Amino acid sequence: MKLYLYDWDGTIYDGDSSLDFILYCIKKNKKLIWFFTKKITYFFKYLFKFIDITKFKEEIFSFLKTIDDVDKFVEEFWEQNKHKIKKFYLDKKHDKDIIISASPEFLLKPICTELGVKELIASDVNKKTGKFGRPNCRGEEKVKIFKKKYPKTVIMEMYSDSLHDKPLLELAQKSYFVKKNKIIDYKSYKPNIIKRFWDWGWSxxxxxxxxxxxxxxxxxxxxxxxxxxxxxxxxxxxxxxxxxxxxxxxxxxxxxxxxxxxxxxxxxxxxxxxxxxxxxxxxxxxxxxxxxxxxxxxxxxxxxxxxxxxxxxxxxxxxxxxxxxxxxxx
Known part of the structure; x- marks a missing residue:
């Protein structure tokens, strides 16, 4: 089987859909401002590696407990934000596409269904509690999940906006970086000087x-x-x-x-x-x-x-x- 893989946030969607959804929920319920203010300590715990990214995101998505009808919020969110899906993907998409993302499955599933995506692989987040059913779908975890579902599949093309997807980008026959609507060959891609300096500093x-x-x-x-x-x-x-x-x-x-x-x-x-x-x-x-x-x-x-x-x-x-x-x- 030959498939085409796409990251979602920053690649197909112009922005971070999880962050945009949280901001949308805050607009609907201003009391969430205080909720997220109290979660700032978890950011520093994650920054200094007291907790991993999955635990950090569980704490953030625990705000879902305050929403009675999450599906309705998601539906309304996409009515307002589907315009942020990039034109290059709307022109290019076909029935062998797989979206693989760190964003929650409950958030992306409705829009992916509307787009006719073959399959969505995303973070397994309980929409009632914010708890994760498995580790956050990012980096090497994306490779593990994909290989488990498609052990003998050839990745024809892989599209992403982030080097976090390097493990998948290097598995594909052709890989591309997406910057806004511009598609760049992965092998020839060079981050700008600010990005290179940032990565150097973190290394x-x-x-x-x-x-x-x-x-x-x-x-x-x-x-x-x-x-x-x-x-x-x-x-x-x-x-x-x-x-x-x-x-x-x-x-x-x-x-x-x-x-x-x-x-x-x-x-x-x-x-x-x-x-x-x-x-x-x-x-x-x-x-x-x-x-x-x-x-x-x-x-x-x-x-x-x-x-x-x-x-x-x-x-x-x-x-x-x-x-x-x-x-x-x-």
Missing amino acids: IYHKNEELWNYLIVGGLTTLISVISYKLFLAVTHYVIANILSWIIAVIFAYITNRLFVFKSKNQNKFNEFIKFTGSRVTTLLVEIAFLYLLIDLINFDEFWSKVIGQIVVLILNYVLSKLLVFKTKK
């Missing part, structure tokens, strides 16, 4: 996520410390200002390092916090000595002495946190 980040997360959190901690120090410096001596800024920064640092950097599973949080505080007291003493050296002995600028001192402390804090406070038991 570096993923090589050592812990270190980069620490630098991000450390940078925020440093910012909080420096700003608070600057404020306290206006009303008190630099030593007192430094201690007060340290107290504020260390509370922020413990929470963020535990959750986002070292992802500690230690149940004895009190003992862990004592060790963390002890390590920070050590680096505080180092910083005080450093400030005394620069400010009192060398007569260097007070503010810039603090900035330089924070860089030194940033390095020392990572070493102590990694080796002593959040040390993983083997």
